Amino acid sequence: MYWRLAALFAVLFFLQGCAEPEPKELPAAEPKPPVANKSKPVVAEAQPSKLAPIQVVILVSEKSPAYSEVANALAKELGKRANIRYLKGNQVQNIKMLSEYKNDKRVQLVSIGLSASVAAKALTDRQVVFCQVFNYQDYGLVSDSHKGVSMLPSITQTFSVWRSLAPKITDIAVITGSGFGDVIKIAKAEAKKAGIVLHHEVVNSDKEFQYSWKKMVGKVQGYWLLPDNRVLSGNVLRDVMTFSIRNSKQVAVFSEELLNLGGLFSVVSDTRDVAQQVLSRLEQAEKQESMTGPDITYPDKLNLRINSVMAERLNLKIPEQYKVYANAPK
Numbered sequence: 143m144y145w146r147l148a149a150l151f152a153v154l155f156f157l158q159g160c161a162e163p164e165p166k167e168l169p170a171a172e173p174k175p176p177v178a179n180k181s182k183p184v185v186a187e188a189q190p191s192k193l194a195p196i197q198v199v200i201l202v203s204e205k206s207p208a209y210s211e212v213a214n215a216l217a218k219e220l221g222k223r224a225n226i227r228y229l230k231g232n233q234v235q236n237i238k239m240l241s242e243y244k245n246d247k248r249v250q251l252v253s254i255g256l257s258a259s260v261a262a263k264a265l266t267d268r269q270v271v272f273c274q275v276f277n278y279q280d281y282g283l284v285s286d287s288h289k290g291v292s293m294l295p296s297i298t299q300t301f302s303v304w305r306s307l308a309p310k311i312t313d314i315a316v317i318t319g320s321g322f323g324d325v326i327k328i329a330k331a332e333a334k335k336a337g338i339v340l341h342h343e344v345v346n347s348d349k350e351f352q353y354s355w356k357k358m359v360g361k362v363q364g365y366w367l368l369p370d371n372r373v374l375s376g377n378v379l380r381d382v383m384t385f386s387i388r389n390s391k392q393v394a395v396f397s398e399e400l401l402n403l404g405g406l407f408s409v410v411s412d413t414r415d416v417a418q419q420v421l422s423r424l425e426q427a428e429k430q431e432s433m434t435g436p437d438i439t440y441p442d443k444l445n446l447r448i449n450s451v452m453a454e455r456l457n458l459k460i461p462e463q464y465k466v467y468a469n470a471p472k
Contacts (some may be wrong), residue, residue, distance in 0.1 A: 151231065293411060316341070317351055320346070341361065379462060406458075448468040451471065453468070
């Protein structure tokens, strides 16, 4: 997928002559002797060479599939313009690597993952698009020249799928740490379009997360689980998923692995779509001093898997168009 700018300009001129009376022939003028040109010969000015295309440095936190797949999709689209670089374990080496681009105005950067995005903050005068970062607010990643693509899959499609799977659902809970006001505002609007009320609670620890999850059991039919590791530990995650199964609650999860714990369906960002969003942001900002557009843009697509066992247990019929995404967890 993840860009080429090409412009083709063609101008056609049509000349239409008009008939005029033939002019009378005039006597030829006597030829004048040639005059020597004493001025210096005119030398054509050298034209400036065409600027080389902007290079894109793809800075990757680590060699994990979630990061490498986005990096490879970007590199495939950018071709020779791309340069993938992985962070090293040594912070001094990372600082030295980034300093190479500090004064290079013909370079844009993409940071994939939290570590790479935090490191890229040092490049205050370079255009950076970060991605695959959940709690970007905590690290102040957004600035005039640094903006991002959300790691959350399409929120619109998430609630559309949920409504199709569970036509009678009316209330869903989502529990997160602080700093997600903008995301929740968008999510509430999209849930409302699907006829769903989204209840949001902010917590400060995994114990508070656990308490709020159980407290809301009588108010909602389902939970939207987000990957906020600040307030979600492994033990609490297993506990709330077990609790949800026992209380016949639908849970939308953020990885296919969590379907094994009783999730109804999982929604994950499509890496090619994320790459295309990043490329679009780079293209829009290429001739600008700073990054254009909103602080964060959201993917249009998602990868979907449905837990057919949980669907049956919850007496939900999987629509025909979604059966291709349904399977029993391994």
